[in-house]
Amino acid sequence: MPSDPVEGHTAKAFDGALTQLRLHAVGMGGLVIDQVSTAVRALLEADANLAQTVLARESQVNDLERAVDREAFELIALHQPVAGDLRMATAVSRMTVELERAGDESKKIARFAGRMASGEPQGPVRAVARYLQHMADLTTGMLRDAVRSLDESNSDLAERVRARDSELDAEFAAALRQLLTLAMQDQRYLGVTIDTVFALKGLERIGDHAKNIAEQVVFIASGRDMRHKKSVGQASA
Amino acid sequence: METAVANEDAARNAHNPAPQSGSATPRVTIAVDDTRKVRTLNVKAAVDNLSFYYGQHRALKNLTIPIAERQVTALIGPSGCGKSTFLRCFNRMHDLQPDTRYEGSITLHPDDLNLIGPGVDPIEVRMRIGMVFQKPNPFPKSVFENVAYGLRLRGVRNRAMLAEEVEKALRGSALWDEVKDRLQDSALALSGGQMQRLCIARALATTPEILLFDEPTSALDPIATAKIEELISTLRDQVTVLIVTHNMQQAARVSDYTAFMYLGELIEFDEAAKIFTNPAKKATEDYITGRYG
Numbered sequence: 001m002p003s004d005p006v007e008g009h010t011a012k013a014f015d016g017a018l019t020q021l022r023l024h025a026v027g028m029g030g031l032v033i034d035q036v037s038t039a040v041r042a043l044l045e046a047d048a049n050l051a052q053t054v055l056a057r058e059s060q061v062n063d064l065e066r067a068v069d070r071e072a073f074e075l076i077a078l079h080q081p082v083a084g085d086l087r088m089a090t091a092v093s094r095m096t097v098e099l100e101r102a103g104d105e106s107k108k109i110a111r112f113a114g115r116m117a118s119g120e121p122q123g124p125v126r127a128v129a130r131y132l133q134h135m136a137d138l139t140t141g142m143l144r145d146a147v148r149s150l151d152e153s154n155s156d157l158a159e160r161v162r163a164r165d166s167e168l169d170a171e172f173a174a175a176l177r178q179l180l181t182l183a184m185q186d187q188r189y190l191g192v193t194i195d196t197v198f199a200l201k202g203l204e205r206i207g208d209h210a211k212n213i214a215e216q217v218v219f220i221a222s223g224r225d226m227r228h229k230k231s232v233g234q235a236s237a
Numbered sequence: 238m239e240t241a242v243a244n245e246d247a248a249r250n251a252h253n254p255a256p257q258s259g260s261a262t263p264r265v266t267i268a269v270d271d272t273r274k275v276r277t278l279n280v281k282a283a284v285d286n287l288s289f290y291y292g293q294h295r296a297l298k299n300l301t302i303p304i305a306e307r308q309v310t311a312l313i314g315p316s317g318c319g320k321s322t323f324l325r326c327f328n329r330m331h332d333l334q335p336d337t338r339y340e341g342s343i344t345l346h347p348d349d350l351n352l353i354g355p356g357v358d359p360i361e362v363r364m365r366i367g368m369v370f371q372k373p374n375p376f377p378k379s380v381f382e383n384v385a386y387g388l389r390l391r392g393v394r395n396r397a398m399l400a401e402e403v404e405k406a407l408r409g410s411a412l413w414d415e416v417k418d419r420l421q422d423s424a425l426a427l428s429g430g431q432m433q434r435l436c437i438a439r440a441l442a443t444t445p446e447i448l449l450f451d452e453p454t455s456a457l458d459p460i461a462t463a464k465i466e467e468l469i470s471t472l473r474d475q476v477t478v479l480i481v482t483h484n485m486q487q488a489a490r491v492s493d494y495t496a497f498m499y500l501g502e503l504i505e506f507d508e509a510a511k512i513f514t515n516p517a518k519k520a521t522e523d524y525i526t527g528r529y530g
Contacts (some may be wrong), residue, residue, distance in 0.1 A: 075411045080486055083522045166400045223515030 005084050005153050005220065009032035016081050018088060022150065025092045028064040029147030029213075033100045033104035033140050035061065036206055040136035042110055043199060044129055048117035054110035061103035065096045072096075085104050087223060091216035095150070098209040098216075103145065105202035105209075112195050121189050125195040126181050131175035135203040138168045142210035149214060155221035162226065168207040175200050192195075259507070262347040265303040276410035276508075281306035281345070281447060281477040282327070286341035287353075289322055289331065296322045298501045299341070304447070306346075309469060309478040311509065313485065315529060319501040320481045324449050325478065327352060328366040329359035333439035345446065364391070367440030371430035371452040375424035375439075380407075380416050383424045383435055389441040402442055409475070411468050430461025437468065448472065450480040454487065466491050485525055489513045497521045 006018035035054050042050035072093040075081065081089055116122060125132065143159050149158035176197065183193050215226040263280045282304040289297040297319050304310055312320040322331075329352065331337045339353040345365070352362050375383050384403040385393075393399055403420075407413040412434040416427070423480045424435055433453060440448055450469065456461040469491045472478055482488050488495055488509065495512040497505045497520070505512065516522045524528055 008523075010527050010529065014527065082485065082489065082525050083516055085526050086514060 005088060005125050010067060014085075016079075017075050017079060018081075018085060020183040021075055021089065021092055024064070024068045024071060025095055025148055026151045028043055028061070028068055028096065028099050029143065029150070031061060031064065032055065032103045032106070033143045033147065035103050036109075036143065036203075037136060037140045039106040039109040039113065039200070040132060042113035043116060043125060044132060046113065046115055046116040046122060051110040051113040051117060055105055055114070058103060058107045061100055061149070068096045069093050082221075084220065087220045091220045093152075094212050095216050098212045099118065102206045102209040105206050106165050109199050112199055115195070121192050123186075123189050124179060125199075128175045128178050128200065129194060131178065132200065132203070133170060134174070135171050135207075138164065138171065139203050139206040139210060142207055143213070146210045146213040146217065149217045150220075153217075153221060155218050158214035158217035158221075162218075165207050165211045168204055172204040195222040203213070215222060238510055250414075261376070262306075264468035265305060272279060278308060279306040279327050280304065281346055282352070283344045283346065284341070285344065287323075287326065287343060288340040289319075289326060290338040290340075291334075292336045296501050297326070297374055298496075300503050302496055302503060303496060304477060304479065306477050307475070308493040309473050309475050309480060309491055310494045310496065311488035312479065312489050312496050312498060313480045313483075313525070314504075315524065316483075317500075318498040320498050321451055322501075323498070324368075324479060324481050327447060327449055328363045328368055329353070330368070332359045364443060365445055366447045366449065367443065367445035368442055368449040368451065369436050369453050371455050373429060373436050373456070375427070375432050375435050376425070377425060379421045380427070380435060384438050384442050387439060391443065403438075406438040406442035407435075408440045409466065409472070410434045411471075412438055428461070430457050433457060433461070433465055434468065437465075437472075441472075444472040445476060446478045449515055450478065450482075452481055452483060455483065462487075485513075497524060499524070 006022055007015050008020075009015050011160075035057060038050055039054045041047065042054060072089045075089050077088070079085075116125065142164055145157055146161045149155065174182065179193055179197060183190060212227070218224055218226050262282060264277050265280045280303045284300055284302045284304065287297055287300040288295060300323065302310075312323060314320050321341060325331055326339065326343060331339075342354070343352040344350070345352055350355060352366070376386060378386070381403055383405050385399050387397055393402070404413060404417075407416060413432060415431060416422075416435075424432065427435060429509055433456075437448075437453075453469075455467050457465065469478055469480065473493070480488075480491065492509045495507065495509045496503055497512065497516075497518075499520060505516055505518045507517070511517075512521065513525065516525065
């Protein structure tokens with residue numbers, strides 16, 4: 001019996017429909033990962049062209065959300081899946097929402113990058129550049145592994161993505177402290193400082209979306225609903 | 238072998254009698270985990286270590302399933318898995334066939350009657366357990382006489398009482414409004430779906446405790462099927478229902494509990510919602526998702 005959950009149906013057309021659905025979700029994931037890393041690069045390098053690239057591709061992310069969600073919807077209507085197949089269809093549908101929101105956060109960061117490129121003061125961004133880069137590495141890493149765990153049906157990898165979210169939260173808190181110190185020392189750049197906080201918060205939210213995607217991969221594999229549950233290593237609230 | 242273990246697991250998970258004080262009827266707690274509500278129900282029929290033989294062939298192998306009272310229990314599985322054989326044990330249909338043998342017990346509660354016990358009269362069993370077949374099989378009589386037949390066999394002669402009971406049964410099978418003006422017409426003039434509901438009314442007229450359905454909609458169109466399914470859902474208010482179906486979506490729609498059988502063994506038994514969203518056994522998942530064959 002094949003271990004891949006989209007294969008092995010007597011009706012091969014159903015195998016194909018599930019494979020396509022997953023493939024399209026993974027493709028959408030790839031685009032969003034690139035949106036995140038490009039947006040942060042645009043911000044750190046104050047590059048208007050890179051920022052524009054992200055903004056121009058935003059509509060593609062939205063189109064993919066609608067298309068993949070529609071595909072999942074039609075698969076449910078036409079094939080009436082049950083058990084693991086049903087979990088796959090509903091989970092992919094939820095994932096598209098997470099990916100689209102991650103794309104939205106990238107768009108906001110890109111807009112901020114565009115303003116930086118057109119002459120806004122860069123002090124606050126430079127003050128937390130190390131954090132921005134590290135958080136971008138963490139979030140794109142989490143997103144990449146979350147999407148990979150879907151592609152490979154690897155719930156162990158998905159579980160590890162969940163566990164990494166706390167590292168991102170800690171990094172965000174440290175960056176925030178740094179910016180607060182800066183704001184107290186020099187209040188001239190308060191507006192840019194607030195925008196920088198939003199950029200950091202956006203990256204932290206993208207990490208949450210990656211975690212949510214990973215939770216859906218666990219749901220597909222085992223039926224366990226991990227939403228709103230602490231991962232191993234996280235302190236209880 | 239996985240199925241043998243599955244059978245034991247299913248029995249252990251499902252059959253957990255906890256007698257209430259002052260009541261002889263066992264209770265059963267079915268399907269408990271951290272996300273689902275605990276449901277404790279009366280057991281209408283306790284199937285315990287049931288095996289059945291056609292000559293030397295063992296068609297059912299040590300089945301243990303609690304049939305919850307006034308709930309719909311569906312039996313699913315590939316052709317030849319024994320689900321119809323299992324259903325027919327309940328009203329002793331196999332007795333009509335030579336060289337067959339039962340082992341184990343099916344205890345009907347609350348009076349603890351072993352339906353397959355050697356001293357139990359199959360006619361008495363069939364009075365208490367009705368059956369509806371795949372193909373509607375009304376008698377070549379009027380609509381009224383079809384429903385009144387079982388009552389007459391029981392000695393009911395009073396015409397007013399017969400009329401009252403026939404109406405009640407026809408209302409119970411959601412057919413009354415369609416046939417009330419042609420009760421004396423031949424039952425054979427009804428549509429397939431109406432005939433099937435007439436057969437249900439005929440079974441209901443003798444107030445059975447359990448109603449068995451053997452693929453009751455496989456010969457019907459989608460609208461007639463929907464009417465029968467709706468009827469089965471409402472019947473659970475008055476009778477315990479056991480249904481064999483090849484239609485997975487139908488089992489999911491109408492049943493409270495679902496048993497998956499394979500090669501005469503019980504693989505998994507649980508709430509229908511659990512079976513169709515996250516079955517515990519891989520064999521169940523493979524079957525319901527269409528990965529067999």
